[in-house]
Amino acid sequence: MTDDRRLRPLARRLDDPSRRRFLADAARGLLGVAVAPFVAPFARAASAVPLAPATARHVIYVYLSGGMSQLDTFDPKPGAETQGPTRSIDTAADGVRISEHFPLLARRMDKVAVVRSMQSTQGAHAQGRYHLHTGYELRGTIRHPSLGAWLERLAGTLHPELPAHVSVGGGAYTASAGFLDPRFTPLPLGDPEEGLPHAHRPAHVPAETFDRRLARLDAMNTAFRQRHPSRDVDAYADLYEQAVKLMDSADLAAFDLSRESAATRAAYGEDRLGQGCLLARRLVEHGVRFVEVVNGGWDTHNDNFETMEELCPPLDRALAALLADLDARGLLDETLVVLATEFGRTPRIVEKRNGRNHHPQAFTCLLAGGGVVGGRAWGATNETGEEIVTEPVRVKDFNATIAYALGLPLDHELVSPSGRPFTVADDGKPVTGLFA
Amino acid sequence: MRRVAAPLLALVALAGAARGAVDFETSVLPVLEEKCFRCHRAAYEDDRGRLRKPKGGLRLDGRAWIEWGVDGEPVVTPGDVEASPLWGLTVLDEDDPDRMPKSGEGLTAREAEVLRRWIDEGASFGAWVGAARDASPPPPPEAEEAGAGAPSPRLAGFLALGEGVPAATSASIEALARLGARVEPVVAGSPLLRVSFPVRDEREWGELGARLRAVARNVAWLDLSRTGVGDDVAERLPELPRLVRLDLRGTTVSDRGAAALARFDRLEDLNLFGTRVTDAGLAKLGRLESLRVVRVGETGCTEEGIRALREAQPGVRVVGDPFETDR
Numbered sequence: 001m002t003d004d005r006r007l008r009p010l011a012r013r014l015d016d017p018s019r020r021r022f023l024a025d026a027a028r029g030l031l032g033v034a035v036a037p038f039v040a041p042f043a044r045a046a047s048a049v050p051l052a053p054a055t056a057r058h059v060i061y062v063y064l065s066g067g068m069s070q071l072d073t074f075d076p077k078p079g080a081e082t083q084g085p086t087r088s089i090d091t092a093a094d095g096v097r098i099s100e101h102f103p104l105l106a107r108r109m110d111k112v113a114v115v116r117s118m119q120s121t122q123g124a125h126a127q128g129r130y131h132l133h134t135g136y137e138l139r140g141t142i143r144h145p146s147l148g149a150w151l152e153r154l155a156g157t158l159h160p161e162l163p164a165h166v167s168v169g170g171g172a173y174t175a176s177a178g179f180l181d182p183r184f185t186p187l188p189l190g191d192p193e194e195g196l197p198h199a200h201r202p203a204h205v206p207a208e209t210f211d212r213r214l215a216r217l218d219a220m221n222t223a224f225r226q227r228h229p230s231r232d233v234d235a236y237a238d239l240y241e242q243a244v245k246l247m248d249s250a251d252l253a254a255f256d257l258s259r260e261s262a263a264t265r266a267a268y269g270e271d272r273l274g275q276g277c278l279l280a281r282r283l284v285e286h287g288v289r290f291v292e293v294v295n296g297g298w299d300t301h302n303d304n305f306e307t308m309e310e311l312c313p314p315l316d317r318a319l320a321a322l323l324a325d326l327d328a329r330g331l332l333d334e335t336l337v338v339l340a341t342e343f344g345r346t347p348r349i350v351e352k353r354n355g356r357n358h359h360p361q362a363f364t365c366l367l368a369g370g371g372v373v374g375g376r377a378w379g380a381t382n383e384t385g386e387e388i389v390t391e392p393v394r395v396k397d398f399n400a401t402i403a404y405a406l407g408l409p410l411d412h413e414l415v416s417p418s419g420r421p422f423t424v425a426d427d428g429k430p431v432t433g434l435f436a
Numbered sequence: 437m438r439r440v441a442a443p444l445l446a447l448v449a450l451a452g453a454a455r456g457a458v459d460f461e462t463s464v465l466p467v468l469e470e471k472c473f474r475c476h477r478a479a480y481e482d483d484r485g486r487l488r489k490p491k492g493g494l495r496l497d498g499r500a501w502i503e504w505g506v507d508g509e510p511v512v513t514p515g516d517v518e519a520s521p522l523w524g525l526t527v528l529d530e531d532d533p534d535r536m537p538k539s540g541e542g543l544t545a546r547e548a549e550v551l552r553r554w555i556d557e558g559a560s561f562g563a564w565v566g567a568a569r570d571a572s573p574p575p576p577p578e579a580e581e582a583g584a585g586a587p588s589p590r591l592a593g594f595l596a597l598g599e600g601v602p603a604a605t606s607a608s609i610e611a612l613a614r615l616g617a618r619v620e621p622v623v624a625g626s627p628l629l630r631v632s633f634p635v636r637d638e639r640e641w642g643e644l645g646a647r648l649r650a651v652a653r654n655v656a657w658l659d660l661s662r663t664g665v666g667d668d669v670a671e672r673l674p675e676l677p678r679l680v681r682l683d684l685r686g687t688t689v690s691d692r693g694a695a696a697l698a699r700f701d702r703l704e705d706l707n708l709f710g711t712r713v714t715d716a717g718l719a720k721l722g723r724l725e726s727l728r729v730v731r732v733g734e735t736g737c738t739e740e741g742i743r744a745l746r747e748a749q750p751g752v753r754v755v756g757d758p759f760e761t762d763r
Contacts, residue, residue, distance in 0.1 A: 159634050251635065267759040287634050321759065328733040328758035329685060330707040415531040
């Protein structure tokens, strides 16, 4: 984007008038379609890309790394030989039964659409994870942007200081800006309870000294940036600028879980997944657009059933709490909650290890909120769970569905440095029936 | 701005002609014809019988149309190239989605330079008139269909409510934005507005009433969540005849403010999460027959108050505390 960002002084914080200018510019950009699309083309806070009618403004994307076994969670096959010892229970959704390990979520299934006909072409972890997050296949020659980066690039931010895209427990492992400008990289967070590390000005440095140091850094940088204008140099400087803005933001409190009551923290569960989901709710409340929460350990080749007994309860608690909390606050309508995994697990049990292997041909993901009509299953697998019977949903169709909910244009091409065009979900088709 | 432009244009045109300036008809018009008119001309029926409206609501096929810009917002400021999107959008990077023209070849470097010089020298049209502007304003531009389909039933309700409502002026919208508000259409293409306040800020709430009044007939969704406003602001909200959704989550509104809200007789969705409303205030709101959803989690409302509201209005969904806690 051609603008004067690279010459803006680093030390300028986003004061009130600037914030309001941000919002005024956003108003012009957002109202482009109805009022004035062409005013201030270089000062877009929100993208001027024409968006379709969107039902969701935010995404909370819970990614289970390793390949979640669908028969032991959300596509049980009671009575089938492949089911194994996991039993199933009724839910608040008519006709939808899920695994006994999810009693809390069962009561909230009226909000959830269970997509049981997911299919992927990638059966290995790195490739599967990449395909899930980008919609494209892993290649040596290019890195594609992940969904959150696309969202920020096409639809912009909602808050002038907070990042649009945060990854809790993930970071480069799952999400990246790909070939887009590096400023679309998600903000990575490790432990949700730690908040945002190093986000406060150093206590032992007085404010004037800090500002003076920034100004000196600025002076050194400006000459360099003018002589060597390059996207990567700009990105590095942008990182500093973003960091300073964030440090001084009143809304830094969004990252501080200690502001939540003990009861709320207990309801989500005192573990990384639970607290990560609670953090996601806080961030969405403050205007962050895309929050990913990563939870590992689902690659149950060995001792599948015992491991599921340990893995599922925190997920049950976290998801149930998240859905209830978002609904109570009036955020669920506009927040798409996704539970995704890179592939499923074989219905056929590997006896020697009492486990299940990778199974990309048919697996399950969940969608809730953000305009999705809950309380039902979408698609189905056969009696053993081996194959899809109706409504196959490829990974890129799934991603297209998420993009559709957000109002992102599916055919909008962005060109990589090598000149190749890409879209948010390749040629995936959104499952619009989920919103009817 | 445009009022000043005419005499200015004349002066500059005279000066420009003397210097061998860019002549619009011979140098600029051919560029517009070749690169811009395909999309930015009068509405027409294509060979499949579909009505094609001017893209973005902008026509460039006449002097009066170029001067009118988009719904009165200029696309050319004579003498000021940086403030002229007519030029600015053509020189964006190739991979920038906003680059004009959207399809086909962009302007060559020479063409862009001609356009730039023309604007810099005062954007004089010479004797060219082109298509005359009709008395009726151009049709409002529609959101481009990008393979994303029709709006959901929830949003369709907003579209129906907005029919026939004239769009708010950009001046009144910007006045609100300068107060810290984020103003956007409830759904793309609708004249109905959603007003929210994404940053917690010290601001002159006294101004809010007046600035909302300027867009009163357009506001369908008012989101004051987390702004910390109190009963005074709630009581002083102007008449908002199309207000359907009101979000007061995390404000200090209490029963006094809640009672004042009972006058919004179209209100369907009311969010009182985390406010100081109690059963008494909730009861007053129970009289609103338009209500469909009320959220009263983490307030002073009790099970009894919630039950009373459900009895008074069986069709209303009342959402309480998210987690079971000891009350």
